Amino acid sequence: MSHEIYLDNSATTRPYDEVVQYIVEVSRSYYGNPSSLHTKGIEAENLIKKARLQTANVLRADPKEIYFTSGGTESNNLAVLGYLRANPRAGKHIITSEIEHPSVLEVFKHLASEGFRVDYIPVDTRGTIKLEALRNTVDRETALMSFMLANNEVGAIQPVSEIVKIRKELCPSAVIHIDAVQAFGKLPIYPAGMNIELLSMSSHKIHGPKGIGALYVKKGVRIKPILLGGGQETALRSGTENVPGICGFGLAAETTASAMEDNLTKVSGLKEFFIGKIKENFEDAVINSSDEALPYIINVSFPNLKSEVLLHHLEQKGIFVSTGSACSSHKSSQSHVLKAMGVSAKYIDGAIRFSLSAQNTPEELDTTINSLKEIIPVISIKHRGKV
Structure with a gap:
């Protein structure tokens, strides 16, 4: 061919050459379990801290607000399910759009079977949500809204600032989750300044390795884990950390953001x-x-x-x-x-x-x-x- x-x-x-080289180096030389107390474990833990800082810097966030996952699908699931399980009194009404990724749509479908009232906001011919429909849908029972910042099929960019305004006016207690898997590293995204509580990212969309992603969780927002076990990632995401993947993600995020x-x-x-x-x-x-x-x-x-x-x-x-x-x-x-x-x-x-x-x-x-x-x-x- x-x-x-x-x-x-x-x-x-395609992963950056320098990311591939870094992953190989980490796999060969820094293979310790980050939970181990000996030197090899501490070395691996320090590399994770570095990657967390690199990822946080892209968002102008605190590294403590970044939690590593297996990718965008897990991040979306953790954001929606984790928030609603941790905040059962927040309300039983949740909102998304008709053009979301299956890792959001299937979660909302599941939650509907559990008794949540689910609304799907229609979009116009450009793929942009109809803000008047959203305004007519949000009420005092709304607990969470989830929207994809940049659509994965047509690239439609959602008006996050307008969504935030509607939330502030009609239900200030509702949280906003943004699926930024396609937009992270391509558009400037600063969740604190945008008044976003939850934001999903994925490494392999920005020339990093597959099987690794992250979730931004604003300080003070309570989330329950959907995986139980050893309590890694501050007890929010159990499982031995994918150190080479995390390191590759951090470098890819830094490299992509710089350009x-x-x-x-x-x-x-x-x-x-x-x-x-x-x-x-x-x-x-x-x-x-x-x-x-x-x-x-x-x-x-x-x-x-x-x-x-x-x-x-x-x-x-x-x-x-x-x-x-x-x-x-x-x-x-x-x-x-x-x-x-x-x-x-x-x-x-x-x-x-x-x-x-x-x-x-x-x-x-x-x-x-x-x-x-x-x-x-x-x-x-x-x-x-x-x-």
Whole structure:
């Protein structure tokens, strides 16, 4: 296979070389259990403290507000379930949106079966929650609201400041959880200044290792663990710490944050370039990601074809993309995000997510456009022939 063009960075990213090297070094030389009292254990514990500080610095938070988990899914579960279990008198009303990640939607579905009153806020055609609907939904019984800062399929950015204002006006005691898995390291996020109580992060979205994430918990907010055992992470997340993963996460967070502004500028240019080429060469294509969306994610619908077919044809040319979220194993149903945005079925069937990183180049996107020009006439004709 010739040079690979990786455009599935919302699913996962290629780890930085320096992160891989650091993980190997930690695995070889600092293999002690952080709970052990001897020197090897203390060395490992100190490395975790360093990574906690690195992660906290990105958020301008206190290191004591950072808890390491196995990834975004666990962080989301811990935030929602942990808060509600620790605060049973907070209320039985919880709110989220129609376009959340399954690790939030499935938790809310479970809580509904336990007697919680659940409301799902609709979104507009850009994927932005309808604030008036939220205003009409929040009441004095609202305990928690959970929203994804940047949507993983279309990149829609939610108006957190407006959500906070509505909370302050209608139910000041409610806490806000933000799923920042796609936004962390790509947008400036300072939870204390934004009045956010809970915030989820994941390492492998920012060129760090898989299997490690973190949850920000504002000082004073009570959370109950969802895993019981040895009491690690200040008794909030039991289990022997993944020291190499934590260290890799800390370094990836620091490295990504140090180049955040430059990366955002570069990727914004790549998005503009790519969308321009799409419009120039495929007049029937529909861009599902708005101009205001996170530039790292570009969702495009090509009518009269199946996105899975297009994906595999691109793969044969060494170009890797996605048909949507990669976090639902073996999913075959249509995107709930595009449905909620009002995208018609024929466009959902042909939707492809191109997700970028600062490691991508205009030349790679040019090659992708040329490949699409070769592939689409062939597979769209075959598709129409079956109708």
